[in-house]
Structures are given as C-alpha cells and as structure tokens.
Amino acid sequence: MVKKKVKLSDIASKLGVSVSLVSFVMSGKWKENRVSQELAKKVQKTAEELGYQPNTAARALRTGKSGVIGLVVADISNSFYGKIAREIENEASRHGFQLMFASSDEKLEKFKKIVDTLISRQVDGLIIVPVKGSATYLIRKKEQGIPIVLVDRNFPKTKLPFVVDDGRFGGKQLTKLLIDNGHQKIATVVFKGELSNYNERVEAFIDTLNQENIKIASDDIIEIPERNFQVILEAKLLISIKNGVQGFFFTQNKIGIEALRIFKKNKIKIPEDIVVASYDNPEIFELGTPTITCYQQSIKEISSHSVKIVKEIINKGHSSLEKIILKGRLIERESSNKLNSSL
Amino acid sequence: MVKKKVKLSDIASKLGVSVSLVSFVMSGKWKENRVSQELAKKVQKTAEELGYQPNTAARALRTGKSGVIGLVVADISNSFYGKIAREIENEASRHGFQLMFASSDEKLEKFKKIVDTLISRQVDGLIIVPVKGSATYLIRKKEQGIPIVLVDRNFPKTKLPFVVDDGRFGGKQLTKLLIDNGHQKIATVVFKGELSNYNERVEAFIDTLNQENIKIASDDIIEIPERNFQVILEAKLLISIKNGVQGFFFTQNKIGIEALRIFKKNKIKIPEDIVVASYDNPEIFELGTPTITCYQQSIKEISSHSVKIVKEIINKGHSSLEKIILKGRLIERESSNKLNSSL
C-alpha cells in the first residue's frame, strides 16, 4: 500500500500542460516566465490536491544547491553546543535551510571525515566549530569554493570567516571580578593547544593580573590535555589549593563543571575554601549550591550571525562582514565572593 | 580559484574507460560486474589522486536512497535529547547514515512541517520523538511507506514501531524509594496530555501507592500545561507543600530542573523541607547540592535500537522487533532521604 510519490509530470499530465510550466509555477517563477495567472492557480491547486512534495535530490542535482547547511560541533550533548545548535537551527529554518549535524569529539581525523562527507552530501555551506590542527585543511576546503564560517573558535592568522565571543573581554571580566572581590592568588585552567579563542581568555587573565600588579606564578596557568582530563584536572586543582590558590577562573563550561564534581568529591567548599568563576552558563551554574559566577556568551547573536554570514557566502561568494567578535555578559553569583556569600 | 568537483566521468576519461566501469569500482561492485582486478586498482588509485567525492544528490536521485536519517526531537538543547541525539548520531554513522535534525518544540504544526520537509528531502527514514496529537498524521506517513520509528514516546494503540523506556518500571522505582524512605504524603507532576509514556509514569506512581495502601488525594497528581508551565508549577508546588506534601516525584527532567529553580528561589530546602526524586539524570542532579535521586533511562540502548530498527525497516520494509521497552536504573542520592542526608 505504498503510495507513489507525486512528481511534476503527474501534475502536468493531469492538467495537460508541460512539465516546465508546472515547474515554473511551483518554484514561484511563473510571472517572469509568462504563465497565465489562470493556469498558475490551477497548477497550484492540483499540486495541493495531489500532495506534491518536491524531490530535493533532483533539484539539488540540477541546481547544485541542496538547501542544507552542515553543522559541525565538538559535541552536541554539551549544553553549550546544544544551545548553539538550537539557535542555528531556528535561524537556518527561517532562511529556508535544513541542518545536517555531526560531532567531531575534538578529533582531527573524525572532523575531516565528517566535513568530507557533509561536502559530498552537497551541503550548500558549513558552520563549523573547528578542532585543533584543522586550519590548513579548512583553508583548502574554502579555496575549493565551499562556503565556511567558523563559530565559537577561529584561526586568526587565516582568512576563514568567523563568529566568536570576545575572549579577551570575557576573560578580563571574570578575572577582574575575582580580584575586586579581594582575591589575589588566583589560577586559571585551560585545555592545552593552539585554539586561540581559549588562549585569549588566558591572556586576558594574565593581562588583568599584570595591570593590577599582581604576580603570577607559572603554576597558576594550568594547562591540561584533552583526553582523560578529569584525572589530571583533579590532581592539579588539589595541588593548587594546597599551594594557597584562593580562586579559579575556568575557561570553559566543560572544565568548570568537572571542577565542581571534583570539589564536591573532595569536600572542598565554595566559596568558603575556594572561590570560583567560569566561562559559560550551564544550568548547574544557575541552580547548584552555591550558584556559580560566570560569563555568558551571546549565543543567540553568535548563532544568527553565523547563519547570516554563511548564507551570504553561499549566495554572493563572500560576506560583507566576515569577522565578528561579540561580547557576552558577566553574571555575578555566589561562588566568587567569600565575604558575601548570600549575594 | 574554485576547483571544479571531480566526477566519475573525469576519472573515466583520464583512464580511457567508461563511466559505468568506474561506477562499478567506486561502489565496490566490481567483482560481480567482472571488472579486472588490475583496472579496479587503477580506478581506485586515480579516484584517490583526484580526490573524488561522490555526488550524493545524483546517487539519491537515481537510487531513491539518500543515506540520511531524519531526527526529530522536542528540543535539541534539552540535555536528555542532546544525549539521545549524540548516541543516535554515533550509531547512525556506524551504519553509514548522516543525520538531519530539527526540534519540534512540542508544537504539532511545527512538527508536521518539519517531518514534511525532511521527507521531501528524501530522508531514508525517520527517528521521531512524537508530539501530542501527531498519531494519525504519523500513521498516514507510515502508510505512505516512510520508515518511521518513535523514540522516547509511543502511541500504544497504533502499529507505529517504537523504542521507549519502561515508564511503569521507572515510575515504580522512584515512588517505591520515596515510600521506603518513610514518606507517605507524596505528589507527582506531569505535563497534561495524552502522551502515554509520561502517563505510565504517573500510573506507576498511583499503583505503587495503592499497593502500599497509601491514600492519594486528587491534588497529589499535579497536571500542568506545556506553555508557561513555570508559573503554574511554582504555584502548585507551593500549595502542595502548604498542604503537607512531604515529597515529589517529577516525571521529566524539564519539570525536575524547574522545580529545583523554584525551591531555590523560595528557600525551600531539600531534603529537610521536602524530599525529591525525578526522572532523568541531567548534570545538575549529579552535581547540585543536594544531589538528586533519579531514574536514568538507558539512553545508549534506546538510541542504538532505534537506529537498528529504522535501518531494518528501510532495508526490508519491516523490522523483526518493532516494539522495544527498556528499563533504566535508579540512582539513589541525597534528595530523597530526610533522615540520612549524608548518603
């Protein structure tokens, strides 16, 4: 009982007109192709009646446009990327695009494979959270004419368009807050590597401390590897605390959340034993006890801009604005102030 | 400097062979088509050299198969669906499928539109978290020959294949735990509507209390509407507490998380003032203070089964196992026991 799919020729033969004419009508171009209004209406009506749904594979083959944008994130189950995906989805559908997505897991080989298959699936453009070491690969893709926009992270030395949060701003906001609350001995934690976006947050941390004439020990910049980071993070945090660190600035929600787990496990009290501020704003930061001071990126704006840019590149080959840096906002909560924890 | 895409005919003309032959080789069917091994190797080599990537639009048009599965969830930014999506993604890619996704927002009209566009984009099959009232619509789609499997929620009176958690089991586990911890006056909260899956959790709640000969007041089954549920939930929770309710069983993470927000805002202490147990296991349940007792669905199994089933339906028209009900596991934490909150 499988109903056959309705195609243009079904409508055409039912009305005794040509396929071309039906196509003109269905694509909304009947005026410029001088189809009489009378016929146009008839076509629309029978298309409706028959339940016509265009075959987008055929259309994609003919036009070279699929109406699909590929989205590559680090991990769709991470709340930050989940939110990004959701906003990009909204914005994309507003512009008539569907989304195909995949998670790279921060692995270069997997990342390349994903991007390649997305391209071979004829996506019109790509919105990408790039992984370490993917710069030259992505440049090659861009040079092959694939519309690409980076999001969340960028490669500043390249000409790859991007939409990112202002890491210097966010890093400064959080660091400043910790200092203003009377903490001098503070440390930051970041994943090791050349992703400039996160490094900017650390640089802002350093700059801010320098401006305030606070000395930084080398141990206060804690770099951890990506794999099995939980174990190493725990060790480093505990050592830091033993060494007298009073506060932490975490550069990513993934690190911040794991740190909370570690503090809980080791019965380290926030903010009594240690004060904390983190990038991003997952639910746990808002609802946990204590609430966690954080810097929330402008996810909506980041998402909408990335769609807008990739759409422009798709349509015009380039975008008028290919480098966008957006500021987020500081959310002061209980975790950052020992003296006034009822904030 | 836009490099043109390499196609089969490029490889063919470079080697002076026919397109068909190249196609046979590239699709791995060279043996049954009696291509000499020597030539097959040559073809593979030059395909590699030229960086050939198949045009899947063309392939989809010709074969009627796109290699894409459509995934419709309620909200990709909800951690539960984020995790589901991630697992489905893994499993799908293992079977050679890409995912196209969209969020329904629990809105029927949006849901229908999404499913229609996914179908017109030639997805081979659909994995769907259905919304209220979508049963007849989905049945029609199934009858049109679209491979569909429901996930997380099902329509038991229909023949739509599904993979879901065992709501009776989970509901019973959580309710029993609250009772066993000495709480008699407990209430549950659920979204109003005919989604049997959630209703089963409530039925299990009722059954369990009945079995224990505990009387249930009608106010103890709290039904809330989907839109603007936050306000109503707050009111209902506060009233219940005023009325002497000692504990709550929340049927979804969305409700449970919002309840935490409300308790926090109203300075209601868990488990001192009220004990709590909830379906699902978002980060906040594990890391918050107190930790929240919950029932964690078998997300991995749910996801992998749904992919397996939809794949079978795609390939064979039906699946050997179209109705799967999986049990999850109870995670006992601090929120459910007043007496022993150092659990």
Place this chain on the structure above:
DNA sequence: TAATATTGCTAAATCGTTTTAGCTAAAACA
C-alpha cells in the same frame, strides 16, 4: 499592411550517478 514585440506555452538538454542490456574477443566445449 507589414514589420516587430509580446504573450503563453513546450521541447529538450542537463545535472552525476546507477544499472540494464548488449557487444566483442577469448576460452571452453563438442
């Protein structure tokens, strides 16, 4: 009235694969 422009439509090529049918030459058979 004749030349030109416009209106309303259609035919047919095209996109890049897959797949069926069939062709040729060599191998196997009688």
Place this chain on the structure above:
DNA sequence: TGTTTTAGCTAAAACGATTTAGCAATATTA
C-alpha cells in the same frame, strides 16, 4: 572446426527537477 560460455568492457536509459531556446499566436507599432 564450429558452437557455446565466459570474461571484460561499453552504451544508453533512467531518476525528477530546472532552465534555455524557441515556436505560435496575438498584439502593437510604424
């Protein structure tokens, strides 16, 4: 030796849309 099989390849149709070129009939202009 002549016939049948088999191996190894190619030609061409097909998928369903879009789009260019062009045909007739009518309308407009000189």
